[in-house]
């Protein structure tokens with residue numbers, strides 16, 4: 001079923017813009033804040049998620065034109081179709097931020113949280129990242145941004161599928177970036193690895209950033225065409241410490 005409602009185009013175009021971006025998972029948290037920050041930079045926005053009313057409220061507040069497409073990334077075929085329709089309505093997108101993600105504590109190893117996390121963060125992510133790259137190659141240019149996590153750097157016994165899914169995201173984006181070199185198109189791939197950001201998904205309070213600070217640093221990394229960015233920047237120290245941690249210490253921290 002086609003989930004995008006082509007009638008929902010919010011046209012409060014106050015600033016002329018020649019750049020356009022799609023945010024997958026724009027209805028709350030980091031994705032919403034990134035959409036606000038990109039609109040402030042003059043980007044026209046395509047907003048997607050399951051909660052269409054939240055997207056419409058957001059689109060109505062943005063200073064640039066906003067297109068809304070309801071999308072559930074756990075229905076990848078329909079989501080990819082909705083993406084194609086959306087970028088066609090927008091006359092192309094220069095930037096796609098694949099941000100949609102979930103994370104559920106699951107020490108008991110129940111199946112549903114693991115399944116849903118993989119469906120959203122791995123299958124859903126890949127469905128939209130590939131659709132975006134295909135679009136960019138067809139139009140000759142584009143910038144893909146994937147929201148991974150510092151969690152990509154180690155397994156975690158309390159939330160195993162989440163960390164594994166983010167390791168997949170970071171590694172997959174590396175693959176897309178290497179592949180981009182052999183393409184006849186101007187392609188950029190940016191991996192974003194946040195630490196804790198103040199949303200309902202945040203797994204802790206340590207060095208927790210506001211969504212506004214996170215979004216500002218993400219958009220700075222986008223504008224600089226970075227290959228990789230930790231959000232906030234000091235989380236690189238945590239990632240480095242985890243990378244260097246011996247197995248006995250990892251068991252104590254993440255067991």
Ligand SMILES: NC(=O)c1ccc[n+]([C@@H]2O[C@H](COP(=O)([O-])OP(=O)(O)OC[C@H]3O[C@@H](n4cnc5c(N)ncnc54)[C@H](OP(=O)(O)O)[C@@H]3O)[C@@H](O)[C@H]2O)c1
Pocket residue numbers: 024025026027028029030031032048049050051052054071072073074099100101102103120124147148149150193194195196197198199200201202203
């Ligand atoms: N907060 C943190 O501390 C933190 C740290 C590292 C990485 N991250 C990553 O940042 C990203 C955003 O998370 P957040 O913290 O901002 O949490 P959030 O507020 O819960 O935002 C998640 C976004 O993903 C969308 N989404 C979830 N499932 C979806 C589905 N099946 N189809 C389409 N959209 C879906 C949600 O929209 P709907 O519910 O409306 O569909 C929402 O817009 C995630 O990938 C997360 O793993 C967060």
